[in-house]
Amino acid sequence: MSSVQLSKQRSPRNRTITITKDDRIRLLPKLITELPKSPLKSMIQGTIHGDYNEWVRVLPFHKVDLLFLDPPYNLDKTFNGNRFSRQSVEAYTKWLDGVLEKIKPLLKPTASIYICGDWFSSTSIFEAASKHFIVRNRITWEREKGRGAKSNWKNSSEDIWFCTMSDEYTFNVEAVKLRRKVIAPYKVDGKPKDWQESAEGNYRDTHPSNIWTDITIPFWSMPENTDHPTQKSEKLLAKIILASTNQNDFVFDPFLGSGTTSVVAKKLQRQYLGIELDQEYCLLAEKRLELADEIRTIQGFADGVFWERNTLAEQQSIFKNGNGNGSNGNNHQDSIPDLFSLIRHE
DSSP: OOOOHOOOOOOOOOOOOOOOOOHHHHHGGGSSOOSSSSSSSSOOOOEEEHHHHHHHHTTTOOEEEEEEOOOOOOSOOOTEEEEEEOOOOHHHHHHHHHHHHHHHHGGEEEEEEEEEEEEEHHHHHHHHHHHHHHEEEEEEEEOOOOOOOOSOOOOOOEEEEEEEESSSSOGGGOOOOOOOEEESSEEEETTTSSEETTTTTEEEEEESEEEOOOOOOOOTTSSOSSSSSSOHHHHHEEEEHHOOOOTOOEESSSSSSSSHHHHHHHHHOOEEEEESOHHHHHHHHHHOOOOOOOOOOBBTTETTTETTOOHHHHHHHHTTEEETTSOOTTGGGGGGGGGGGSOOOO
């Protein structure tokens, strides 16, 4: 068990996923650790415990439909004892350019690429990404957590750069609509115009923008939470995977962390491969993949749409009253009741 887990005293209501001794015995054999001696002809699926630098040399070319790249940001950060140190902008740009150059051959000509960063890393991301891909947009998402700053503006956002290999790519706009409350309902001939009227309230399903204010960073009472210091939420990955892939497409994450990308890909019936240096995070990824067999829901995504934060009560009411379409976006109708067991936070 890691020192991180041993040092923490948790309340009985804390739902953070940890690795027990029994988990370790069961999950270690599931990790992919042996580097093939010759290049693979077909893609493998699962969690690789290793260095992406070595594995990209043996993975097959032109197999990946979606690359989700969440590398260490250009700041001082420790990941379970492994430290990444802040570099100059020029040095970080050169490092990131090298990452993209190594991974690019694995991508299909129709692939989409999403690269995560903070404000300081984004300068490097644009410069490096524009050398290899078509940069199409920059998503900025609100981090509702974070410490205040006395001599600067509080950092409360992060960026995700959306790129493609070519002008031929997947974008399922109807799959990633956001359901918002209608403050000033507008009617024509007494009927709602571009919104839905229900007993639970008035809502409009809006097209997605590049400003995301509905994302919650996982915390102790959420069943997806782990001790990873920069864990992305399942809801965030669901938006990206639904928008830029179709069922059975291949999703690749070479900096997997605690496994969110693979978990969401599995829930949404995509193929997946993740690479992670730290064994503890690999085990967390595998445990979460096991849990995904039982709980297919994604907090904040229900009735085939994404919901604003703090609306779980409304989502529950819709399904209890039979007003939802029962889709949850991935045709797992039997999993809808799992939504009601989640803590009422988003």
